[in-house]
Amino acid sequence: MTAILTVRGLDARIAGQQVVEGASFEVAEHGVTALLGRNGVGKSSNIKALLGLYERSGEVTFAGERIDRLMTHRIVQRGIAYVPEDREVFGGLTVEENLRLAERGGAPNRGIVAELFPELIQRAKQQAGTLSGGQQQMVSLSRALMNDNRLLLVDEPTKGLAPLIVGTVTKALEAAAERTPMLLVEQNLQVVRALAHSVIVLSGGRVVHTGPAADFLDSDLVHRHLGVSTDEEAA
């Protein structure tokens, strides 16, 4: 596997407390790599740490370049887009302003928003804070997908969404992953099964398993590391 992102010995702290401990993993340059683990194990913290949103140390290499000493905006400008947990749209701005704010470079792809989420075009003048959770997730995804990125970091994109919206979001992610590699944090294992080619499993802040997604999801490691069985996943 050729890696677009390599993480070696990543540590991160919030207010002096360690939230990521010596994480080492790679993200493939094609397809979706899922970052899995039980609640509170540090999945989101890993993403935030490699983006520089948390105080961190260790080695993070993106497309051959060390980025662990760069500020967050510089990392993003290199082509890494972030879709945060809980969407984090700017509620006081309109949908159109949220998208305009996210535009980078000369030719943002507004067409992809119309293609994947036509609803947003109709709601362009609506304040993002008044949108439903699913619509806010569409805004959050659009902010990432409209730029020409080289890696997507997507954190719990289906969390708290209605099943119908989960399907829409999953299709959008599938379409995005055809063009851009993705590191996906996701609790919904059906979504993981639909999208991911490989998995990285965290436990106690450390990486405890890496490998093909299908092999992991069909093994009893799911129960050991995530606390769910393959039957529960199907349910």
Next chain:
Amino acid sequence: MSTVLLLLITGIGLGALYFLVASGLSLIYGLMGVLNFAHGSFLTLAGFLGWEVGRRIGDGTWAGLLTGMLVGLVVGAVVAALTELIFIRPLYNRHIEQVLVTVGLGLASVALFEGIWGTDPIQIRLPEWLGGTTDVLGANIPNDRWLLIATAVVVLVLIVLFLQRTSYGLVIRAGVENRTMVTALGIDVRRAFTIVFAIGGAAAGLGGVLASVYYGQVGAHQGTSLLIYAFIVTVIGGLGSLTGAAIASVLVAVIQQFANFYLGGTGDLAIVLALAAVLLVRPTGLMGKVKH
């Protein structure tokens, strides 16, 4: 009736002065999480330099005053931007240290101003019309209040237009909501910090010159005393809210005027009680929001 009208309009005039100081404070805190204790220094320095230049152009003339206002605006903006670049930026994300630096700057600058211009306030000359009054339904309104109100309205409109119509305004509005997410979109939010400091400094600088019009003097402690009221306004209005600062400025000043007149000079006590009441009922202030 005429007394109530007089108190109301003079209160709005004083509120205009508070707004010029509080608008910058509120924007700076909203975007950067920094309570800027050096803000009063921008005001004082702009007041002194505006007066120094203005009196050389024409002491007691409109040309002198308008030039002084322009000088105050520019001085406020430049000094504030330099403060951000030299003292605040190196302490990025270290809010306690940033606040301590501004406290130090505020204290040191007062000593510097006293060293240059002396400890006693200096009486200034104003255009004759500003010393007169205008009859409004039987109330004789001091003319300088109209200048204060008009300037504050223009500043409010310009800041709102900047925030609503420009790309940096968009970044600032987003940053006030969620600064971390702005950086996560690949935007260097530090540029917005400098711009917000400059805008706040410009408004405070203008306020410094107009404070000297309001009080009829310039002094080394002018900024410090106004800063206290501006902080109260900022907290009551809601940290980070320009609209909140505008509303709270008028409310605080009007309450102050009425309490001073009807309750035996208890204006300061009244606004502190108003502050306590707002914090108890609505801790985020009138228009403040819970930040991410």
